[in-house]
Amino acid sequence: MDLRIELDGRGDLAGQLYRQIVELVAGGLLRPGEVLPSSRELAGRLSVSRNTVAAAYERLFAEGFVQTRAGVGTFVSHHVEQAGPPLPAGESRPPRTTRIRPVWAELAEPPDLSAATPRFDFRAGIPDVRAFPFGAWRAAVADQLRAGAVGSGAHGDPAGDPRLRAAVARHVAVSRSVRCGFEDVLITSGIQQAIDLISRVLLEPGDVVAVEDPGYGPPRVLFRSQGMRVVGVPVDGEGLVVDALPDDARLVYVTPAHQFPLGIPMSTPRRLALLEWAARTGATIIEDDYDSEFRFGGRPLEPLQSLDRQGSVVYVGSFSKVMLPTIRLGFAVAPEPLWGALRKAKWVADWHSVQPMQAALASFIDDGRLARHLRKMRRIYAERHHHLQAALHSTFDGVLRPLPSLAGLHVSVVSDDPGFDDLAMARRAEELGGEVMALTFHSVTDIPRVRGLILGYGALPVEQMDEALAVLRGHLP
Ligand SMILES: Cc1ncc(COP(=O)(O)O)c(C=O)c1O
Numbered sequence: 001m002d003l004r005i006e007l008d009g010r011g012d013l014a015g016q017l018y019r020q021i022v023e024l025v026a027g028g029l030l031r032p033g034e035v036l037p038s039s040r041e042l043a044g045r046l047s048v049s050r051n052t053v054a055a056a057y058e059r060l061f062a063e064g065f066v067q068t069r070a071g072v073g074t075f076v077s078h079h080v081e082q083a084g085p086p087l088p089a090g091e092s093r094p095p096r097t098t099r100i101r102p103v104w105a106e107l108a109e110p111p112d113l114s115a116a117t118p119r120f121d122f123r124a125g126i127p128d129v130r131a132f133p134f135g136a137w138r139a140a141v142a143d144q145l146r147a148g149a150v151g152s153g154a155h156g157d158p159a160g161d162p163r164l165r166a167a168v169a170r171h172v173a174v175s176r177s178v179r180c181g182f183e184d185v186l187i188t189s190g191i192q193q194a195i196d197l198i199s200r201v202l203l204e205p206g207d208v209v210a211v212e213d214p215g216y217g218p219p220r221v222l223f224r225s226q227g228m229r230v231v232g233v234p235v236d237g238e239g240l241v242v243d244a245l246p247d248d249a250r251l252v253y254v255t256p257a258h259q260f261p262l263g264i265p266m267s268t269p270r271r272l273a274l275l276e277w278a279a280r281t282g283a284t285i286i287e288d289d290y291d292s293e294f295r296f297g298g299r300p301l302e303p304l305q306s307l308d309r310q311g312s313v314v315y316v317g318s319f320s321k322v323m324l325p326t327i328r329l330g331f332a333v334a335p336e337p338l339w340g341a342l343r344k345a346k347w348v349a350d351w352h353s354v355q356p357m358q359a360a361l362a363s364f365i366d367d368g369r370l371a372r373h374l375r376k377m378r379r380i381y382a383e384r385h386h387h388l389q390a391a392l393h394s395t396f397d398g399v400l401r402p403l404p405s406l407a408g409l410h411v412s413v414v415s416d417d418p419g420f421d422d423l424a425m426a427r428r429a430e431e432l433g434g435e436v437m438a439l440t441f442h443s444v445t446d447i448p449r450v451r452g453l454i455l456g457y458g459a460l461p462v463e464q465m466d467e468a469l470a471v472l473r474g475h476l477p
Pocket residue numbers: 125189190191192193216255260288290317318319320325329330
């Protein structure tokens with residue numbers, strides 16, 4: 001262990017050493033159980049006699065800061081208090097004076113995702129971890145953790161591992177008809193970072209950003225944290241109501257393939273109207289296609305990105321659903337004028353995404369393992385989707401209306417009663433050990449435009465579905 005100790009060479013050296021170790025322990029820099037260097041080693045490092053170190057260690061031992069054990073040596077006691085560095089006698093801790101931007105106090109706390117898996121799990125957008133090919137993924141990652149595979153030891157390209165950029169370009173061209181080549185792709189830490197970078201590159205604080213209402217929350221929090229003005233725009237049966245867009249919006253964030261949370265696709269006329277609107281106003285569109293690799297019928301509609309002739313669309317995608325959210329890999333497919341600024345923004349944010357993970361994912365895609373995993377998951381999710389769709393009509397008949405959905409990992413059911421308390425239902429489900437989300441939770445405005453429930457089936461096997469639906473049905477008003 002590399003202790004940060006500086007002795008001034010004069011006076012009571014053992015006392016100085018003792019005090020500095022006490023500060024490291026009290027400040028939490030030395031944790032309970034951590035082993036201290038032997039007295040011989042530390043004496044050598046500090047150029048003092050071994051007796052000096054032994055005297056300091058004895059005092060620490062006598063006062064209970066350290067313990068000794070044969071075969072281990074001297075280590076920090078398990079019962080010491082670690083409450084921050086001690087202050088000199090007579091001083092009290094000054095009040096905090098660092099100014100934190102007020103917006104951070106106003107924004108919501110990150111969700112607490114530490115709870116155990118619920119008894120019935122209708123959480124939206126959670127992939128089935130039990131079906132994940134851990135063995136193959138472990139082998140792909142392990143293969144990258146060798147000296148020969150990690151490059152020269154320097155940082156990588158901020159735009160991403162070239163093999164992964166090429167693999168993503170092929171993957172989205174085949175699975176989602178996105179028109180792009182290797183150089184259009186920027187690798188990010190998930191969609192959330194892609195949105196962050198796009199916003200940093202395009203917007204000034206105070207700019208207007210239009211979002212779907214109801215809509216996916218994390219980008220809204222992000223825009224607000226950057227000082228943008230967020231405006232909610234209603235969604236109807238065809239997707240975002242383009243006529244309701246504010247003309248001063250500089251950026252529009254949409255989920256056309258599978259609107260989050262309603263689950264409906266944006267119609268082709270609406271897509272064309274949105275592109276026309278963007279061409280007229282000069283705004284940029286972020287097209288979030290987070291889960292449409294899972295499609296269970298119907299013909300996929302052309303992404304905005306491939307319909308776009310003006311360079312108005314930045315398409316963002318993620319490996320959170322097709323792989324796991326914890327690997328934190330996503331991408332942006334951007335028009336050429338944005339490439340340079342986005343690459344710089346990624347560089348200043350975190351230099352580049354974790355290189356061995358990028359390379360492992362590239363090989364996973366290139367040798368067909370991702371496609372195999374996708375085929376398997378499509379079969380599993382399709383069965384759940386069909387089962388749920390069939391059961392919804394009989395379960396909620398006359399109370400909650402299922403919305404049409406042909407893709408992704410969730411469907412939504414809505415109430416036509418403006419007094420329907422979906423938040424109370426979600427709370428009740430939680431009390432019963434389950435988890436289901438209320439549409440109100442995704443509302444941009446205080447008075448929600450739609451009320452109902454989002455039913456995710458990524459983590460809910462068919463065998464548990466009927467029982468879970470019966471529990472929900474039993475608690476409808
Ligand atoms: C609408 C939407 N966008 C994006 C994501 C995923 O984002 P990320 O790639 O940051 O995990 C999710 C997942 O929950 C989502 O629901």
